[in-house]
Amino acid sequence: MINNFTVSGSPHIHKPESVSRIMWTVVISLIPAGIAGVIIFGLDALWVTLVAVAAAVLTELTFGILTKKKITILDGSAVITGILLAFNLPPQVPLWLPIVGAVFSIAIGKQVFGGLGQNIFNPALVGRVFLMASWPKYMTTFTPSFDAVTSATPLAALKEGKALEHISYLDLFLGKHGGCIGEVCILALLIGAVLLLIKGYISWHIPATYIFTTAIFTYIFGAAQLFHGDWLFHVLSGGLILGAFFMATDYVATPLTAKGQIIFGVGCGLLTAVIRIWGGYPEGVSYAILMMNAATPLIDRYTKNRIYGTK
Amino acid sequence: MKDMARYGFILAVICVAAAGLLAAVNALTGPKIIAAAQAEEQAALKEVMPLAGKFMPVKSPADNTTLYYKAFDNQDKLIGFVFKASGKGYSSVIETLAGVFLDDKISAIKVISLNETPGLGMRVAENKFTGQFNQQDSLNLSGVEAITGATISSRAVIDSVIKKAQEIKEMVKNDK
Amino acid sequence: MKDLVKEFTKGIIKENPTFVLALGLCPTLAVSVSVINGIGMGAAATFVLLGSSVIISLVRNFIPGKIRIPCFIVIIATFVTITELCLKAYSPVLNRALGIYVPLIVVNCIVLGRAEAFACKNNLWRSFFDGLGMGVGFTLALILISAIREFLGSGQILGRTLIKGFEPVFVFGMPSGALLVIGLLLGFFNLLKNRRS
Incomplete structure (x- = not known):
């Protein structure tokens, strides 16, 4: 989408594209990952997702009524926030957790800034980080799924120095391991991502540079010896794929130009790898994206297109 | 130059007054502070x-x-x-x-x-x-x-x- | 008399140091974890404000304008040190909870701000009530913030559990939670102000 996004003078061609159309397509593209989550973790995953979506939409509605603004629940953005938040939760959390998280996402992460288009951070990640800081016990407890090899997430096991019990790259790719609802099945995530790329709703710049940077960095520094890191493991585990395609590409909180997006992606990849290798938490995708969201206005300022006729 | 001396004198007076006051307060509270620290230490030792x-x-x-x-x-x-x-x-x-x-x-x-x-x-x-x-x-x-x-x-x-x-x-x- | 009452009450609502002037936020963010800390910090700051306001308004004609800031700081630091020594002697537990933020009252903007903006221009009684009002306003703001944070962050008020089975929202016990609570309260009070006018 961004490549077509050249700001220019008239005449403009009208396209049937609209905010709600794009948003609902993103919702559709997230469905495969949701189905995979339900297959892997059971119906709990479905309830968590539905509850989060319902809470997000209701909060959006409440704010619309309270502030007497246009009711925006049908544009699908609140639905996406709810889904993405749920996808970042462990499947067996108590059901009040997604509710509180979704309310916080929409209220504090989005509406206090003025609603869709004004938020400086990805709302779903704001909600997730809030839950992570508030109830770490629930957010870091992963109960084993029916055919998972191990209950702890692969990254947590790595962080605690435990041997990874025969987890193959294929298991990681298909999602046969502990983790959050929407992040485990890379295959399903890629199906959705391809849809968005074909439609042109997201560009390759952020996801590609993000994943590539993380891979390079974990390859160099991921092991005790330089250039011996297990980069494929790092790419396939944790929330990297979900984050790179669906959260780091948030229209509002990411840079506008291709150059800016590449800086954004590299920054995300660097931060993710740094947190994973040296940080206190096993996973750093949410924090990396939020930090780069905060840097977005600065990136935009230094990468904006030159106005014709000026220096 | 005269101003400088006057400023210095005024500051010195204030500092001397402050130091005197603090010395008095310190003399009053000093023993109490030591006693409180010791009592606390003994209580913690007793606990383990x-x-x-x-x-x-x-x-x-x-x-x-x-x-x-x-x-x-x-x-x-x-x-x-x-x-x-x-x-x-x-x-x-x-x-x-x-x-x-x-x-x-x-x-x-x-x-x-x-x-x-x-x-x-x-x-x-x-x-x-x-x-x-x-x-x-x-x-x-x-x-x-x-x-x-x-x-x-x-x-x-x-x-x-x-x-x-x-x-x-x-x-x-x-x-x- | 009416004048003095006005000097006292303006610090509580109209010119509340925390929510209107947004002064002294650093200790507010740091110590407002529990109500008892809030009260302790508020009382310590009030004592310093009161003492420094009174002394500064007494000696205001004696201090030349050019060296007023160092003079104010010495006077304020004296009161802060007295507070710290007394806290250590009579309430070591509270002293440890407030930690470095008691000595840091020296650089609390409310104290120097009132000295500079009010006490050095007004007589003894007006300065006294101004300092008291500001201190009480600061204390009330701290109690409000710390009550919200203690309740949400640990499920307790003054160390007593209120609701059984409440899952504490740990983030409110952390500095980020303090920023969140103060930000939302500031927004809320501004909303009230805008509604009224």
């Missing part, structure tokens, strides 16, 4: 070594800091030692006070200073974790289980206690 009746600090000959405490029972018999162990946790240095009997068994421990993640690392200060140390061998501590999700903080407490217990054992041996 309830069987003891009296504690004696053992000072380092080099710089006069307290290395550890000898604990005596009511008949003035030496029953064990109390020491402060510190280890680097997840986001702070965790200080633990530990009471150890003569046979290396731990009487009790108490985490006295930490600043870890609430809900995870902070739980090492809870009884559920520290209670596991009671009656364990202070040089081994394999019976103590780390808190799930707070491995770094838990290990900091466990390892620092083991390390310090070994040091104290060496020191006591050399004393004899």
